[in-house]
Structures are given as structure tokens and as C-alpha cells.
Amino acid sequence: MQLRRRHLLLPLALSFLAAALTVARAHNITRLLAKHPEFSTFNHYLTETHLAAEINSRTTITVMALDNAAMSRLLAPHPTIATLKNVLSLHVLLDYFGPKKLHQITNGTALAATLFQATGSAPGSTGFVNITDLKGGKVGFAPEDNNGRLDTYFVKGLEEIPYNISIIQISNALPSDVAAAPTPGPSEMNLTRLMSAHGCKVFADTLDANADAMKTYEDNVEGGLTTFCPLDDPFKQFLPKYKNLSAPGKASFLEFFAIPMYLSMAMLKSNNGPMNTLATDGASKYDFTVQNDGEEVTLKTRVNKVKITGTLLDEQPLAIYSIDKVLMPKELFKTAALTPAPAPAPEKAADSPKSSKAKSPPATADSPADSPESDPADQTADSNGSVRFKSARSGFLVLSLWFGVHFLL
Numbered sequence: 001m002q003l004r005r006r007h008l009l010l011p012l013a014l015s016f017l018a019a020a021l022t023v024a025r026a027h028n029i030t031r032l033l034a035k036h037p038e039f040s041t042f043n044h045y046l047t048e049t050h051l052a053a054e055i056n057s058r059t060t061i062t063v064m065a066l067d068n069a070a071m072s073r074l075l076a077p078h079p080t081i082a083t084l085k086n087v088l089s090l091h092v093l094l095d096y097f098g099p100k101k102l103h104q105i106t107n108g109t110a111l112a113a114t115l116f117q118a119t120g121s122a123p124g125s126t127g128f129v130n131i132t133d134l135k136g137g138k139v140g141f142a143p144e145d146n147n148g149r150l151d152t153y154f155v156k157g158l159e160e161i162p163y164n165i166s167i168i169q170i171s172n173a174l175p176s177d178v179a180a181a182p183t184p185g186p187s188e189m190n191l192t193r194l195m196s197a198h199g200c201k202v203f204a205d206t207l208d209a210n211a212d213a214m215k216t217y218e219d220n221v222e223g224g225l226t227t228f229c230p231l232d233d234p235f236k237q238f239l240p241k242y243k244n245l246s247a248p249g250k251a252s253f254l255e256f257f258a259i260p261m262y263l264s265m266a267m268l269k270s271n272n273g274p275m276n277t278l279a280t281d282g283a284s285k286y287d288f289t290v291q292n293d294g295e296e297v298t299l300k301t302r303v304n305k306v307k308i309t310g311t312l313l314d315e316q317p318l319a320i321y322s323i324d325k326v327l328m329p330k331e332l333f334k335t336a337a338l339t340p341a342p343a344p345a346p347e348k349a350a351d352s353p354k355s356s357k358a359k360s361p362p363a364t365a366d367s368p369a370d371s372p373e374s375d376p377a378d379q380t381a382d383s384n385g386s387v388r389f390k391s392a393r394s395g396f397l398v399l400s401l402w403f404g405v406h407f408l409l
Contacts, residue, residue, distance in 0.1 A: 027056065027161055027164060027165045028056055029043075029046060029052050029055045029056055029063060029165070029167070030043055030046065030047060030052050032158075032159045032165075032167055033046075033065065033158075033159075033167065035159070036065075036158055036159075038067045038068055039065050039066070039067055039068065039158070039169075040068060041066075041068045041071040041072070041075075042065050042066045042067070042068075042071050042088075045071070045084060045088060046088065048081060048084075049081060049084060049085035049088060049089075049316060050085075050262070050264045050266075050267065050316055051085060051088055051089060051092065051115065053264060053266040053267055053270065054089075054092075054115060054264060054265075054266045055092060055115075055165075056266070057266040057269060057270070058094070059164060060094070060095060060096050060163065060164065060165075061092060061093065061094060061095075061096070061164075061165050061166075062092070062093040062095060062096060062097040062098075062112075062165070062166045062167075062168065063091065063092055063093075063165070063166070063167045063168070064091040064092070064093065064141065064168055064169075064170045064174075065091075065158060065167055065168065065169050065170070066091070066169075066170065066172075066173055067169060070170075070171070070172055070173060073172070073173070074087065074173045079180065079182075080182070080183055081316055082183035082315045082316060083179075083180060083181070083182060083183045085315070085316060086116055086119075086121055086179040086180070086181075086183065087173065087174075087176070087179045087180055089114060089115040089116040089119060089121075089179075090114050090115075090116040090122075090127065090129070090143060090174050090176055090179045091114070091170075091173070091174060092114055092115040092116075093112040093113070093114055093129060094112065094113045094114060094115065094117075094118060095112050095113070096162075096163050096164070096165075096166055097112070097131065097166055097168070098157065098160045098162065098166045098168075099154075099156070099157040099160075099166075099168065102131065102133065102139045102154055102168075103133060103137065103139065104133075105131060105132075105133045108132060108133045109130065109131065109132045109133070110130075110131045111128050111129070111130055111131075111144075112128065112129050112131060113127065113128055114127050114128065114129055116179055119311075119314060120311065121315075122178060122179070123178065124144075125144045126143065126144055126145045126176065126178040126179075127144075128143070128144045129141055129142065129143055129144070129174065130142045130143075130144065130148070132150060134150070138153055138154070139153065139154035140152065140153050140154075141153070141154070141170060141174060142174070143174050143175070143176040143178075143179070145176055145177060145178050146174075146175055146176065149175075151172060151175060152170050152171055152172045152173070152174055152175075153170065153171045154168060154169075154170060154171075155168075155169040155170060155171055156168070156169050157169075183315060189221070189313075189318060191204075191207075191217055191218070191221070191227070191318075191320070192204035192205070192207055192208045192214075194312060194313055194320060195207075195229045195312065195320065198310070198312040198320075198322065199231050199232055199322060200229035200230065200231060200232065200235075200312070200322055201232055202232045202235040202236050202239070203229045203230050203232075203235045203257075204229065206235070206239075206242065206254065207254050210250055210251055210254055212251040213250070213251045213254035213255050216251075216255050216278050217255075217258060217278070220258070220260045220278060221317070221318055222317065223260065223261075223317065224260065224261045224262035224316075224317040224318075225258055225259070225260060225261070225262065225317065225318050225319070226258065226259040226261065226262060226263040226268075226318075226319045226320075226321070227257055227258040227259075227319070227320050227321070228257050228258070228299060228306075228308070228320075228321050228322075228323045228327070229257065229312070229320065229321075229322055229323065230257075230306075230322075230323050230324075230325065230326045230327070231309065231322055231323070231324060234324065234325045234326050235326055238326040241333075245332065249332055252279040252284070252286060252329075252331070252332070253279075253329065253332055255277060255278035255279035255286075256277050256278070256279040256286050256288075256327070256329045257277070257327065258277060258278045259275050259276065259277055259278075260276070260277075260278055262316050262317040262318065262319055263319055264314055264316075264319060265297070265308075265311060265314065265319075265321075268290055268292070268297050268308075269292050269297060271290060272289075272290055272291055272292060273289060273290060274287045274288070274289050274290075275287055275288060275289070275290055279329070284331060285331070286329050286331055288300060288301045288327060288329070289301070296308075299323065299327050301327060301328060301329055301330050302330040302335040303328040303329070303330050303333050303334065303335050304325065304327065304328050305327075306323045306324055306325040306326070306327045307323065307324045307325075308321045308322070308323055309321075309322050309323060309324050310322045
């Protein structure tokens with residue numbers, strides 16, 4: 001009977017072991033590069049540009065690393081952090097190329113997309129890299145806008161988790177005039193013009209017309225700002241409700257669509273939970289909850305829920321995302337009908353900094369706005385979600401290994 005029980009549970013035990021190994025294989029680019037001090041400058045700037053988080057969020061990737069000497073040459077012209085991010089993102093291939101695969105490329109050449117291409121900052125195909133297996137065991141790399149010149153070569157493999165992440169050393173930075181082009185600093189960017197050019201013109205015009213809210217946005221750009229702009233059609237439909245708000249209410253409403261810190265898409269996906277906004281001021285919370293399911297990221301209040309539909313700009317310290325509907329703060333609009341439930345425990349919003357602005361008292365609508373489509377009450381995520389996930393992952397691994405060993409004996 002005991003043998004029969006073990007035989008029946010063996011497949012289950014093996015499944016747990018396989019799942020545990022999959023969880024354990026998640027990579028961390030900064031930890032992997034920390035084993036190689038001669039790449040410390042490259043590692044530092046992956047963190048400074050927030051590319052490390054983007055790399056860690058992907059499951060199949062190749063990082064072409066530059067040693068400290070190559071990084072010194074790259075940094076000599078003193079590029080801005082935004083320009084440097086573009087250049088380094090060109091060195092991240094969205095496919096797996098270990099040393100062995102590099103020398104076994106079909107027909108001797110391959111074209112690989114990069115993180116620079118994926119950001120949308122690269123015009124045309126300038127974010128692609130040609131990989132060529134040359135005679136004598138050499139492998140060359142050249143960006144698409146380099147007229148086919150091969151000035152950069154494979155040196156050696158540094159780290160790899162097969163078919164997940166490969167870190168290789170290349171001889172020099174990839175030469176690309178497009179990636180290295182000067183990128184405007186945050187103070188030179190026109191927020192509303194960027195929004196208008198990408199389907200958020202109605203919201204941008206409304207923001208531009210409100211001097212108080214516009215100044216709050218501008219004052220916070222340098223220190224880091226993430227904003228979410230509703231697309232034109234839903235905001236047009238919402239305008240009658242906006243016009244019913246008091247003057248302070250209008251300013252608070254517009255400021256509610258921005259977080260006073262820079263958050264890339266990868267950071268949004270890893271920081272689920274309540275977020276303070278530019279409108280947050282003491283008792284006037286004006287917060288919303290970030291949630292994600294796979295690649296979909298949503299923002300939620302007790303009134304309604306919206307989905308992020310695109311990235312308009314992601315250049316530290318500024319990120320702008322489009323959303324499919326108008327997110328409504330509970331401080332200004334009716335909450336959705338809720339079924340009676342035990343009151344949730346008080347929860348603190350995520351530690352995003354407050355805006356650099358003295359706020360007026362909580363604003364309310366001149367006349368009650370119509371209730372939007374019903375959504376369940378917020379189930380706000382714990383701000384320590386990432387810690388819980390790491391603990392759960394460790395516990396899951398230990399439990400799975402014990403379970404497997406127990407039933408294999």
C-alpha cells in the first residue's frame with residue numbers, strides 16, 4: 001500500500017520539483033555582473049538607467065556587456081542619462097545568444113531586436129543588431145544604421161542560464177548615431193505636446209488650461225514623474241463631469257493622474273499596491289492601486305478601474321503612459337455600489353514622495369457626478385508584496401524539495 005501511494009504521488013512530487021526549479025532560475029543581472037568587478041561601471045549604469053529592472057523582467061535575453069575601459073570611452077563625451085539609456089539598451093538583445101549559439105548561426109548571420117527597438121525610441125529598424133559569424137571563429141556585431149561595418153566583436157561569455165539569459169563581453173560599444181543622439185533633458189520636454197502627439201490631446205489641452213495643475217506637473221518633472229493620460233474618446237465623454245467640479249476640484253483631479261516619482265513599466269509590474277499622486281495631501285489621499293496580471297497593468301480606485309494601453313515616453317526621470325478610460329478618485333466621485341463586507345484593515349500607500357506644492361483643502365464636485373460602471377471595492381495590495389513574494393518563493397522551493405525527497409525515498 002505504501003509503495004502504491006508513493007507510486008501515485010511520484011508524478012506530483014516531480015511536478016513540484018520542476019516548478020521549484022523554474023522559480024529558482026529567475027535571473028538578476030546586477031547580481032550576475034557583480035561576480036565580475038571589471039564590469040562594475042557597466043553594472044552601475046544598468047541600475048542608474050533602470051535597464052536592470054527591464055532586463056530582469058524578461059525571460060529570454062542577451063546582455064552584451066562592456067568592461068570598465070570600454071565604458072570609459074563611452075562616457076568620455078559626457079552623455080545625458082537619457083542618451084546613455086538609449087545606447088545601453090541597444091546592447092540588450094531580445095533573444096538568447098550563448099557563446100555556442102553565436103558560433104552556430106544559421107547561414108552565418110542573424111538580425112536581433114534590442115531593448116532600444118522595443119522602447120519605440122528607435123526609428124525604423126535602427127534598433128536591430130546584425131550578428132555575423134566570421135571566419136576564424138570571430139563573431140561581429142553591428143547596428144542596422146552602421147552601413148554593415150563590423151567594428152565590434154565577441155570577446156567571451158561571462159554568465160548564462162541556458163535559454164533564459166546570456167551575458168557576453170564585446171570589444172567596444174556599438175556605434176549608433178541614432179542611439180547616441182542628444183536626448184532633451186526633462187526640463188526641455190513639453191509634457192502636453194508629447195501627450196497630444198500620442199492620442200491624449202483632449203486631456204493635454206485640459207491640463208494646459210489649468211495653470212495650478214500644470215505648474216505642479218512642471219515642478220515635479222526634474223525629481224521624477226510618472227503620468228497616465230486618458231485617450232481622447234473616453235476623456236471627451238467625461239468632460240461634462242469634469243466641468244461640474246469646483247476650481248480646486250479640477251486641479252486635484254488633474255494632479256491625480258501623476259505619481260511624483262519615475263516608474264518604468266517593469267517597475268510598475270513589480271510594485272503592485274497603493275500609490276500616492278501629485279494630489280495627495282494629508283487626509284486627502286487621492287491614491288490609486290496598481291495591479292497587474294501577466295503583461296496587463298491596471299490602475300484602480302473604489303470607483304472604477306482602467307488599463308494601461310501604451311507607453312508614450314519612458315526616459316528617466318519622466319514616464320508617460322496612456323490609459324483606456326478616465327480613472328476617478330473616490331474623493332470626487334461616487335463609489336461603485338458595494339456589497340456589505342467587513343471593513344478592511346487600514347493600509348498605508350506606497351512610499352512615493354509627495355509633490356512639491358502646498359495643497360488646498362479637499363475639493364468636492366459642485367454637483368454629484370453620475371456613478372460610473374460598477375467595479376468591486378478595492379482590494380489594495382500590500383506595499384510589502386515583493387517581500388512576501390520572495391519569502392513565499394523561498395518557502396515554496398524548500399517545501400517542494402522536501403516533498404519530492406520524501407516521496408522518492
